[in-house]
Amino acid sequence: xxxVSQSPSNKVTEKGKDVELRCDPISxxxxxxxxxxxxxQGLEFLIYFQGNSAPDKSGLPSxxxxxxxxxxxxxxxxxxxxxxxxxxxxxxxxxxxxxxSTDTQYFGPGTRLTVL
Amino acid sequence: SQQGEEDPQALSIQEGENATMNCSYKTSINNLxxxxxxxxxxxxxxxxxxxNEREKHSGRLRVTLDTSKKSSSLLITxxxxxDTASYFCATVTGAQKLxxxxxxxxxxxx
Numbered sequence: 001x002x003x004v005s006q007s008p009s010n011k012v013t014e015k016g017k018d019v020e021l022r023c024d025p026i027s028x029x030x031x032x033x034x035x036x037x038x039x040x041q042g043l044e045f046l047i048y049f050q051g052n053s054a055p056d057k058s059g060l061p062s063x064x065x066x067x068x069x070x071x072x073x074x075x076x077x078x079x080x081x082x083x084x085x086x087x088x089x090x091x092x093x094x095x096x097x098x099x100x101s102t103d104t105q106y107f108g109p110g111t112r113l114t115v116l
Numbered sequence: 117s118q119q120g121e122e123d124p125q126a127l128s129i130q131e132g133e134n135a136t137m138n139c140s141y142k143t144s145i146n147n148l149x150x151x152x153x154x155x156x157x158x159x160x161x162x163x164x165x166x167x168n169e170r171e172k173h174s175g176r177l178r179v180t181l182d183t184s185k186k187s188s189s190l191l192i193t194x195x196x197x198x199d200t201a202s203y204f205c206a207t208v209t210g211a212q213k214l215x216x217x218x219x220x221x222x223x224x225x226x
Contacts, residue, residue: 033213043204043216050212059213091159093214104149105214107159 002026004108006092012114013082021077021111025094032075033095033105034067038088046090049075082115089113122205122217130225135192137220139205140185146208148181150190153202153219162190162203195224 005024013019025032034046045059049069060066064082069075079086089112093105123138141148147166151159165172165181165188172179178191192199202221206214 031212035214035216042218043206043214045213045215048213056213093159095212103208103212104161104164106161107151109158 004092004094004106006090006108006111008111009109010112010114012116014116015084016081018078018080019082019113021079021090021092021113023075023077023092023094023108025073025075025092026106027073028096029094029106030072030097031095031103031105032069033093034075034077035091035093036088037091037110038085041088043091046077079113082113084115087113087115122203122220124220125218126221126223128223128225129195131195131197133195135195135199135222135224137190137203137205137222139188139190139217141188141205141207141215141217142186143207143209145183146210148179148188149206149208149214150177150179150188151204151206151216153204159204192222197224197226200224 007022030051032049036046037043047067048056064080067077089110091107091110093107095103095105121140129135145167147164149164150162152162153159163174163179165179176193181188200223202219204216204219206216
């Protein structure tokens, strides 16, 4: 079946602009995660959605970052007033259900964001 | 913040040799997972080991977990050129998010 898909694959924007990154999880997966990978910080967690529960936003680096998940499926990560330090690869993952002892997270190919 | 530290940061071996990578972490975990990443993009899940397991095999991969030492190792046997990639360990604690180590860059020389 289809894996996790993300769009766009690459995004170049100017400092101060807003960007939206999209993630389509694997069909039927109830949990969705956003991570960021940058040279200075490695791979870091941003936000996590599970079903109808309130999202875990503990990893969002600032209030310029927000995410939503509509209809329990597609998710959009929005970065407002982008800064150069936001340049990174943004990775989305989904998992079947919320069982930390056994769940495998499946990752999309990522969106490479470059802020000029 | 990073939970794990990986060792070595980079490893270069000849094709056919075995590669061993180590991961240490700081807090108690539910499970530990290893991922492979090619060309700085998508992560591919390799293997998951639960906190009550000590060793797990999958093909040419062998993972060990020592919760008393808070460490894990990934062994790739009979390495191939296609194994060239970055390898990350990630832990799952009470929360569901993955906390990654810094990764090991593995290069297999033909």
